[in-house]
Amino acid sequence: MADTPLQPGTLYLVATPIGNLEDITLRALRTLRECNVVAAEDTRRAGQLLKHFEIQKPLVSCHKFNEARKSSSLCQRLSNGETVALVSDAGMPGISDPGQRLVRAALAAGARVEPVPGPCALVAALAASGLPTEEFHFVGFPPRKSGARRRQLEMLTEIPGTLVFYESPHRIGRLLAELTALWPECPVVLCRELTKKFEEHLHGTAADLAARFKDRKAKGEFVVLCGEPRSALAKTSGDD
Ligand code: SAM
Numbered sequence: 001m002a003d004t005p006l007q008p009g010t011l012y013l014v015a016t017p018i019g020n021l022e023d024i025t026l027r028a029l030r031t032l033r034e035c036n037v038v039a040a041e042d043t044r045r046a047g048q049l050l051k052h053f054e055i056q057k058p059l060v061s062c063h064k065f066n067e068a069r070k071s072s073s074l075c076q077r078l079s080n081g082e083t084v085a086l087v088s089d090a091g092m093p094g095i096s097d098p099g100q101r102l103v104r105a106a107l108a109a110g111a112r113v114e115p116v117p118g119p120c121a122l123v124a125a126l127a128a129s130g131l132p133t134e135e136f137h138f139v140g141f142p143p144r145k146s147g148a149r150r151r152q153l154e155m156l157t158e159i160p161g162t163l164v165f166y167e168s169p170h171r172i173g174r175l176l177a178e179l180t181a182l183w184p185e186c187p188v189v190l191c192r193e194l195t196k197k198f199e200e201h202l203h204g205t206a207a208d209l210a211a212r213f214k215d216r217k218a219k220g221e222f223v224v225l226c227g228e229p230r231s232a233l234a235k236t237s238g239d240d
Contacts, residue, residue: 006034007114008081011074011106013099015092015118016049018221019196025118029053035085039074041098046087062086064098071105078111085116092120096140096166122164125191125223128201132227135161142167142175153182156230163226172218179206179226187227193220 006012012031017023032038032055039062040046046059062070074084086093086102092115093099106113122138137159142149156163167175172190179188183206190209192200198220202209 003030006031006083007112008083009078010083010112010114011078011102012083012085012114012116013093013103014085014087014116015120016087016090018090018119018121018124018194019199021049021052023119023195024053025116028116028118029055031085031116032057032087034083036082037077037084039070039084039086039102041088041093045089049087057085062098062102067098067101071102074102075105075109075111078106079109090119090121092118095120095122095138119195121166121191121194121221121223124194125189125225126162126164128191129162129189129225130203131162131187131189131225133162137161137163139163139165141165142171144171149178153178157183158231160228162228163230165224165226167222167224169218169220169222172222172224173210173213175224176206176210176213179224180210183226183230186230189225189227191223191225194223196220 012035014028014031016028032050035057038046038050038057038059040059041063043059043061050057060070062074078084086099088097088099091097094103103113126133126136137156139156142152142165165175179186185205188204188206188209190202192198202212
């Protein structure tokens with residue numbers, strides 16, 4: 001099935017590149033070209049993306065600080081039969097990005113919501129990590145406060161499957177230190193700058209990976225994945 005016309009009254013969640021502009025899909029381009037309005041996390045950034053692909057479209061802002069307010073006017077447009085394409089700064093809207101509120105509001109208002117799938121850092125990192133993909137738990141960004149971080153990590157010890165974290169370059173060292181203290185033998189994969197020029201996939205324990213960043217500043221965007229075993233118990237029982 002290709003080239004189905006956009007359906008009136010639909011909110012399209014359009015995934016956009018996480019670095020490499022070649023990763024935009026044909027369907028994303030057509031949706032952006034044919035929709036009535038693009039709702040964007042950052043209208044300047046979305047404007048640059050549209051300009052790169054020679055698309056001219058009205059843009060409205062929809063970011064985490066105005067999403068609740070903007071949802072009602074966007075839902076009104078949907079109930080008038082318009083088509084709205086939501087884009088975030090990168091990747092899939094709603095995944096550690098604005099979008100969830102608008103999606104819930106649109107569904108509650110009886111509108112159609114359709115994903116236009118494409119790049120997503122969590123999926124790209126997980127698939128390339130070599131860690132089990134049958135069962136995984138997406139954590140997103142860990143909390144900033146120490147107590148909340150520790151409690152979350154302790155709770156995650158019991159969760160089966162691969163864990164996937166997003167983390168900022170400023171806190172990557174802190175996360176690796178926390179993982180070393182809690183799960184010293186856990187296999188960790190660090191995916192940096194996916195789809196970009198300086199893309200890297202580093203494998204080891206959290207201590208090994210922390211050592212790799214001892215002499216260089218952690219720069220860029222990171223996905224951190226943790227395999228098993230994670231608990232001290234699993235570590236010792238694995239010896240027999
Ligand atoms: N919606 C996006 C998605 O679908 O992946 C995620 C947006 S979230 C605000 C940004 C975080 O995603 C970054 O801090 C990083 O953890 C991860 N990320 C996004 N792009 C990345 C890339 N090219 N390489 C590695 N991690 C990336």
